[in-house]
Amino acid sequence: MDPKNVKAVVTGGASGLGRATVTRIVSAGGRAAILDLASSAGADVAKTLGPRVVFTPADVTNGPAVESALEAARGAMDGVNVLVNCAGIGTPMKTFGKQGPARLEDYTRVITVNLIGTFNCIRLTAAVMAKNAPNAEGERGVVVNTASVAAFDGQIGQAAYSASKGGIVGMTLPVARDLAELGIRVVTIAPGIFDTPLLATLPEPVRISLGKQVPFPPRLGRSDEYAALALHIVENVMLNGETIRLDGAIRMQPR
Ligand SMILES: NC(=O)c1ccc[n+]([C@@H]2O[C@H](COP(=O)([O-])OP(=O)(O)OC[C@H]3O[C@@H](n4cnc5c(N)ncnc54)[C@H](O)[C@@H]3O)[C@@H](O)[C@H]2O)c1
Numbered sequence: 219m220d221p222k223n224v225k226a227v228v229t230g231g232a233s234g235l236g237r238a239t240v241t242r243i244v245s246a247g248g249r250a251a252i253l254d255l256a257s258s259a260g261a262d263v264a265k266t267l268g269p270r271v272v273f274t275p276a277d278v279t280n281g282p283a284v285e286s287a288l289e290a291a292r293g294a295m296d297g298v299n300v301l302v303n304c305a306g307i308g309t310p311m312k313t314f315g316k317q318g319p320a321r322l323e324d325y326t327r328v329i330t331v332n333l334i335g336t337f338n339c340i341r342l343t344a345a346v347m348a349k350n351a352p353n354a355e356g357e358r359g360v361v362v363n364t365a366s367v368a369a370f371d372g373q374i375g376q377a378a379y380s381a382s383k384g385g386i387v388g389m390t391l392p393v394a395r396d397l398a399e400l401g402i403r404v405v406t407i408a409p410g411i412f413d414t415p416l417l418a419t420l421p422e423p424v425r426i427s428l429g430k431q432v433p434f435p436p437r438l439g440r441s442d443e444y445a446a447l448a449l450h451i452v453e454n455v456m457l458n459g460e461t462i463r464l465d466g467a468i469r470m471q472p473r
Contacts, residue, residue: 219299219300219353219357219360219452219453219455220453221243221246221247221248221449221452221453222246222247222248223248223299223353224243224246224247224248224249224250224299224300224452225248225249225250225291225295225296225297225298225299225300226239226240226243226248226249226250226251226298226299226300226301226302226452227250227251227253227274227287227288227291227298227300227301227302227339227343228240228243228250228251228252228253228301228302228304229253229254229278229301229302229303229304229305229335229336229339230253230254230278230303230304230305230306230364231250231251231252231253231254231260231263231302231304232252232254232255232258232259232260232263232273233254233258233259233414233415234304234412234414234415234416234441235304235364235409235412235414235441235444235445236252236254236302236304236305237252237263237441238441238442238444238445239302239304239444239445239448239449240252240263240267240271241267241442241445242442242445242446242448242449243300243445243449244267244268244270244271246449248270248300249270249271249294249295250267250270250271250272250295251271251272251273251274251287251290251291251294251295251298252264252271252272252273252274253274253275253276253278253284253287253288253291253305253339254273254275254276254305255275255276255277256275258275260273260275261273272290272291272294272295274287274288274290274291274294275287277335278303278305278331278335278336278338278339279330279331279334279335279338280338281338281342284338284339284342285342288342288343288346292346297350298343298346298347298359299347299350299358299359299360300359300360300361300362300452301339301340301343301347301359301360301361301362302361302362302364302448303335303336303339303340303361303362303363303364304364305331305335305336305339306331306332306335306364306382307327307328307331307332308328308376308379308416309324309327309328309378309379310375310376310379311324311325311375311377311378312374312375312377313377320377320378324378325377325378325381327378328378328379328381328382329378329381329382329385331382332379332382332383332385332386333381333382333383333385333386336363336386337389337393340361340363340393340404343359343361344359344361344397344400344402347359347400347402348400348402352401355401355455356401357401357402357403357455358400358401358402359397359400359401359402359403360402360403360404360405360451360452361393361397361402361403361404361405362405362406362407362448362451362452363386363390363404363405363406363407364386364406364407364409365383365384365386365387365406365407365408365409365461366379366380366383366408366409367408367409367410367463367465367468367469367470368380368383368470369383369384369386369387369408369461370384370387370408370463371469371470372384372470373470373471373472373473374472374473383408386406387406387408387461390404390405390406390459390460390461391459391460394458394459395459398458403451403455403457403458403459404458404459405451405457405458405459405460405461405462406460406461406462407444407447407448407451407461407462407464408461408462408463408464408465409439409444409464409465410432410439410463410464410465410466410468411428411429411431411432411438411439411465411468412438412439412440412441412443412444413425413438413439413440413441414441417438425438431468431471432465432466432467432468433466433467433468434466434467435466436466437466439464439465439466443464444464447462447464
């Protein structure tokens with residue numbers, strides 16, 4: 219898909235990897251809707267990035283709210299042909315520890331936002347994309363999901379997070395197969411450690427030490443490097459049904 223024709227809905231677009239993706243899409247000549255929580259910085263980010271960005275607030279876990287946000291995005295951009303799923307949370311919790319068994323509510327919440335929220339946005343956006351006229355390649359849309367290297371090498375305390383991200387990796391191929399007849403591609407990015415507001419709260423020495431664990435380049439990933447891959451996936455019609463690690467060859471240790 220030509221980046222100039224992109225009309226993207228970016229969940230979690232108010233911060234970090236999602237925000238960088240919105241910024242890159244707009245720089246490449248496309249348009250974007252930030253689908254993020256009403257309490258997020260979405261409105262300010264949209265204002266900063268200019269008239270080709272709108273804020274369409276919703277919680278990714280809420281079916282009717284996502285439907286309304288998609289309708290608003292479709293109206294504002296005259297269509298939706300790209301979905302980038304970046305909304306996610308990472309509450310750490312040990313399966314069993316000094317406090318006793320993990321709280322099931324915490325486990326359920328992470329799965330609900332990261333995995334079910336991603337599927338919720340895909341299923342509803344597919345319904346909107348299905349109405350698009352196909353381009354010369356027969357393509358009606360592209361979905362980019364965000365997993366994590368924790369899907370493969372989850373650390374102590376990451377049972378819920380790893381399960382949620384492993385679920386995204388696991389559904390990438392079957393969802394791509396489901397949507398293939400519509401000309402909608404589905405690709406997942408599994409980032410390593412990226413310098414986002416999430417990590418900005420850590421002290422500088424900890425951030426440097428985390429970065430040094432990356433074989434090459436020995437630093438944290440930059441959000442724009444994620445955004446560059448997301449946009450490449452949108453452009454390259456042969457990429458489909460696959461998860462791509464973007465991690466400088468890091469393999470996470472148990473802790
Ligand atoms: N930063 C990293 O190192 C890293 C590594 C691997 C994977 N990831 C994944 O990348 C994605 C983005 O991470 P980030 O570092 O940019 O985080 P971030 O906290 O900077 O941004 C996440 C955004 O998601 C939004 N969000 C959270 N719950 C939501 C909900 N229920 N509905 C709608 N929006 C919601 C937040 O408001 C926020 O704007 C996440 O899925 C995360 O798990 C990040």
